[in-house]
Amino acid sequence: xxxxxxxxxxxxxxxxxxxxxxxxxxxxxxxxxxxxxxxxxxxxxxxxxxxxxxxxxxxxxxxxxxxxxxxxxxxxxxxxxxxxxxxxxxxxxxxxxxxxxxxxxxxxxxxxxxxxxxxxxxxxxxxxxxxxxxxxxxxxxxxxxxxxxxxxxxxxxxxxxxxxxxxxxxxxxxxxxxxxxxxxxxxxxxxxxxxxxxxxxxxxxxxxxxxxxxxxxxxxxxxxxxxxxxxxxxxxxxxxxxxxxxxxxxxxxxxxxxxxxxxxxxxxxxxxxxxxxxxxxxxxxxxxxxxxxxxxxxxxxxxxxxxxxxxxxxxxxxxxxxxxxxxxxxxxxxxxxxxxxxxxxx
Amino acid sequence: xxxxxxxxxxxxxxxxxxxxxxxxxxxxxxxxxxxxxxxxxxxxxxxxxxxxxxxxxxxxxxxxxxxxxxxxxxxxxxxxxxxxxxxxxxxxxxxxxxxxxxxxxxxxxxxxxxxxxxxxxxxxxxxxxxxxxxxxxxxxxxxxxxxxxxxxxxxxxxxxxxxxxxxxxxxxxxxxxxxxxxxxxxxxxxxxxxxxxxxxxxxxxxxxxxxxxxxxxxxxxxxxxxxxxxxxxxxxxxxxxxxxxxxxxxxxxxxxxxxxxxxxxxxxxxxxxxxxxxxxxxxxxxxxxxxxxxxxxxxxxxxxxxxxxxxxxxxxxxxxxxxxxxxxxxxxxxxxxxxxxxxxxx
Numbered sequence: 001x002x003x004x005x006x007x008x009x010x011x012x013x014x015x016x017x018x019x020x021x022x023x024x025x026x027x028x029x030x031x032x033x034x035x036x037x038x039x040x041x042x043x044x045x046x047x048x049x050x051x052x053x054x055x056x057x058x059x060x061x062x063x064x065x066x067x068x069x070x071x072x073x074x075x076x077x078x079x080x081x082x083x084x085x086x087x088x089x090x091x092x093x094x095x096x097x098x099x100x101x102x103x104x105x106x107x108x109x110x111x112x113x114x115x116x117x118x119x120x121x122x123x124x125x126x127x128x129x130x131x132x133x134x135x136x137x138x139x140x141x142x143x144x145x146x147x148x149x150x151x152x153x154x155x156x157x158x159x160x161x162x163x164x165x166x167x168x169x170x171x172x173x174x175x176x177x178x179x180x181x182x183x184x185x186x187x188x189x190x191x192x193x194x195x196x197x198x199x200x201x202x203x204x205x206x207x208x209x210x211x212x213x214x215x216x217x218x219x220x221x222x223x224x225x226x227x228x229x230x231x232x233x234x235x236x237x238x239x240x241x242x243x244x245x246x247x248x249x250x251x252x253x254x255x256x257x258x259x260x261x262x263x264x265x266x267x268x269x270x271x272x273x274x275x276x277x278x279x280x281x282x283x284x285x286x287x288x289x290x291x292x293x294x295x296x297x298x299x300x301x302x303x304x305x306x307x308x309x310x311x312x313x314x315x316x317x318x319x320x321x322x323x324x325x326x327x328x329x330x331x332x333x334x335x336x337x338x339x340x341x342x343x344x345x346x
Numbered sequence: 347x348x349x350x351x352x353x354x355x356x357x358x359x360x361x362x363x364x365x366x367x368x369x370x371x372x373x374x375x376x377x378x379x380x381x382x383x384x385x386x387x388x389x390x391x392x393x394x395x396x397x398x399x400x401x402x403x404x405x406x407x408x409x410x411x412x413x414x415x416x417x418x419x420x421x422x423x424x425x426x427x428x429x430x431x432x433x434x435x436x437x438x439x440x441x442x443x444x445x446x447x448x449x450x451x452x453x454x455x456x457x458x459x460x461x462x463x464x465x466x467x468x469x470x471x472x473x474x475x476x477x478x479x480x481x482x483x484x485x486x487x488x489x490x491x492x493x494x495x496x497x498x499x500x501x502x503x504x505x506x507x508x509x510x511x512x513x514x515x516x517x518x519x520x521x522x523x524x525x526x527x528x529x530x531x532x533x534x535x536x537x538x539x540x541x542x543x544x545x546x547x548x549x550x551x552x553x554x555x556x557x558x559x560x561x562x563x564x565x566x567x568x569x570x571x572x573x574x575x576x577x578x579x580x581x582x583x584x585x586x587x588x589x590x591x592x593x594x595x596x597x598x599x600x601x602x603x604x605x606x607x608x609x610x611x612x613x614x615x616x617x618x619x620x621x622x623x624x625x626x627x628x629x630x631x632x633x634x635x636x637x638x639x640x641x642x643x644x645x646x647x648x649x650x651x652x653x654x655x656x657x658x659x660x661x662x663x664x665x666x667x668x669x670x671x672x673x674x675x676x677x678x679x680x681x682x683x684x685x686x687x688x689x690x691x692x
Binding site: 136137138148151152183184185186192193194196215216217218219220221229231232233235236237238239240241242243244245246247248250251252255256258261262264265266268269271272273275276279280 | 482483484494497498529530531532538539540542561562563564565566567575577578579581582583584585586587588589590591592593594596597598601602604607608610611612614615617618619621622625626
């Protein structure tokens, strides 16, 4: 049997809090016998809600009380200074102290980034957590980072994102040589902004499987495994994706409701449309990694339902099992060593 | 009868050159009796191709010979210095000299931006052309700029884009008070990069109907008329849109081809799917404006077919008829005057 993995969950975070987190926890405990969970939050609330959910593998589930909770709109600095007993903070403490090997929260992103940075700390040589998400692509998926953790990133940061994304793809996809692309504008002869041009030089010098510049549409074409960009650009690209997908699916639905004939066609096409929706169900891709920390921290979407939150737990479990932070640490070292050697030689 | 408008067309530009441009020209001349066209390019080739297209309104159509042509991958500096008789250059000369009121080209974007800048010149106070495109949105459309003309834009440039986009929406949509949004990242408390924060302050001081920060998904929600962003970000957002739309439509098609039942459903759903495709047909939105120039220059997509190129001619005609460059010039002046007053008062 596989060694067990213990994951701490922020039961109070996100739009639905315990209503999403607890059903996801129970369901995932049943699905994965090597999983142990620490449920962090208001103990009496958690116990009450658990009762309503029926029988659960109690022996692999611990409730850890936390008396406070960070609100979705709360400024990160306030969350950091004012709430020592928030579920997010207590969960991160458990992670730092080795009680858990991963932490999952659907709470306030800014607070999670700031608290993780402060409590869990960064790997040597990395300044701030990068937010990585996996998106569907033709024939598979693509790992994209950064998605908002860092804006105004320098070329060195983009290089770090590339290393971290590459290690993640190696570990999670068993892909020995992930193709890394640098997001840039595509017009011939318009060569992109300064940071991207400088990062391109660093990436060419690196030992990564760097395939060069890619454009926004390449994210979804299935021909690149890791897409590297500044957090400002990545966040806007990801949100654009959500907006386009919502507009297209809304309009498709409206077209099918236009008249009696189209409504009939919709009934007949329902199984196909359902398969299509499942393929791109954003819930399946829930669970963004905060990379560059000393331990595994996963950010679930704030609006995640139980199914979506379960995917974030699965992602946490995969990263913890592979000890992704250690893998990143080792690879960043190798890369930096290469660069030091190169500069000594030159 | 409306006053006539004369538009010069680059017959040699784009992937299909005369094969797209000439059918579009003839069709649009027939559709719009007040339109006059100057067809710029290899005269013997143009006359030969026109013959094959059958009868055309010859009296409103002039062929203007140009012996050279700019290739799609050619560096802009080479296009600028080495080819004084290219169809693009000659067309822009006609525009500068008042022979035409607009110029449309499907050629090399970098060369068109550089040559327009050099030949047609910028309006006072504007540094470089901004590329503006109109995209479909729920219940209408949204005007987005810049899409790649300027990278590393300063806050002042973003303000200029906002004024130009707002004037464009006023003129083309008869919208007296277009809602202007500034593209930013959306996480609470992560306030965006430096240029955006500085531009936000300038926009709040302006007389525009500025609605504040918007996120990537808002481009398509129908609740903003003009989206302002740096060209790097805008280009990536637009290309992301293309990539997502392509992935979704490809996958929908594949789902419908999966088995006998789904193929049957596809036949029945065909009229609905066709209506859906027409709604978001990118060809309908072809024709990006190069704003900030003294005259109307429209960039058609390089891969445009005749139908798509015709939409670019329509856009050129609309902008020329309203004298959009003059409208922009007047509004930029007003805005700058306000700011000078404000700084004098403070």
